[in-house]
Amino acid sequence: MKALCWMAKHEVGLRNVKEPQILNPHDAIIKVTTAAICGSDLHLYNGTIPTMEKGDILGHETMGEVVAVGKQVYKIKLGDHIVIPFDIACGSCHHCEQEEYSACDNTNPNSILADTLYGHSGAALFGYSHMYGGYAGGQAEYLRVPFVDTNSIVIPQGIPDEKVLFLSDILPTGYMAAENCNIKPGDTVAVWGAGPVAQMAIRCAYMLGADRVIAIDHFDKRLEMAERSHAHTINFESAENVLDELKYLTGGRGPDSCIDAVGMEAHGHSITATLDRAKMAVGLATDRPDALRQAIQACKKGGTVSIPGVYGGVLDKIPFGAAFGKGLTFKMGQTHTQKYMPLLLNKIMKDEIDPSFVITHRIDLEKAPQAYQQFNDEKNDCIKVIINMH
């Protein structure tokens, strides 16, 4: 089968590989119909997530048709059309019982690596480094899905892939980011970044009762998309001072909650951002957290900073004094995707949200290696890429 493989930093290859087999009794194999490239795949593309190996199959936003099931699969049937969450949960450990699926104890065969780096290992992820389990990803014609009864949602017939594919990651991620803000009537939510997760977070924040959402980015087309979702926007390149602007817009109080939907590779031209790039280049730092710094500075006293953006390592010059002084609450982490999928599918079916509005590029598999480069280098025009797999 054809699969997109990580070959080296800035090199994604389309290779002919073996088809996946059932390896464990709770596995299923799907024939992938549609997959997407995620903003977090660009962290892999740029080589900022450790423990990637040449030949790893990429992809964690995937859906398809079930073509084989293991001996102990009870819920999912051959022929079911399913969307797969990006994180792999066992469904039976204590964390899974609490619906904390991304904290699953059992699915990462390389948990000792994550134990060493992070203290504890969370759930494994599809196509996202060996520290996160080393599972082959879903930007391939077929995918093995472990614990498929837990890691899937069945899509009713007749729904186009585009409308439901983002249940795999960015829609639940945007929703959990907004839910983590504990939004109350009258609240203002500021969102750093206007990429796909931010676009979902903006709509979900309104859905959860925000009075106003402010999006901060420097790509005009992304900000225009945010405006179409009724966000107020700030272009951080043309604004004189983002923090002053946010204070002005909120009567001096600051946003009630701040969402960092950028993560470890923030752009920006502040002194700290320039230092970050220099330190990352020589290996002195692993992440560029400039969006997070600004979110902490901007947030109102007693407010919440919600972080769906991905961080991988050790962050430098985080204004922890500001966070402490203002008594901020931090909420973050990989999304408990399985918890949110049924709720959000229901909202899609009732036309309360159609997440396909973020799609700017629809391509065939052969064009996907170039699409990685385009998504990375042309962030203004290229917001979300989906790949037709069959």
Next chain:
Amino acid sequence: MTFSTTSTAQPKVAQRLQNPEKIHRSITINKSPAEIYTFFRNFANLPYFMKDLIALTVNSETMSHWVVQLEHGPKVEWNAEITEDKYAETISWRTVGKTEVEQAGTIWFSKAPRDLGTVVRLHMAYTIPAGKLGKFATHLVGEDPDSIMLINLSRLKAYLETGEIPTTKGQPSGRDEDLAPEMKH
């Protein structure tokens, strides 16, 4: 309840080993102490989850023979005797006769707080003759005895909680060694 990790909590036999290496690890498993004890006490179950354990023969109620093939090291064998056995509480064992890896160990099963299941504690003491030490790839992450036992506890937990041990062995990749023959360059 206090957990002692000093040498006084070591199995008595371990004190007879000269300068043994020691392992203290614990894990919480979402099953009852009786369920975990019953599974573990049937040594025929151990190869289902123990890394590198390629053969285990139960010879009597208390005696068993173990064969371990280390992933990047030698094959080692030993005879083990159960020295203490309390239902749903604890099992102790030690090696008997000549072996390259002399060892003794105890595993305890105690109820965890709230509905968290069972805390499983493992203490082991072992000696490897100086000349043999070099044969063990103890410098590789995850290949020293302490890491192997930590991995074994994780695999025991996964097997008991889910009925399988998570794996990626046998999955496709774009690496040359994983490609089907006709696909190789």
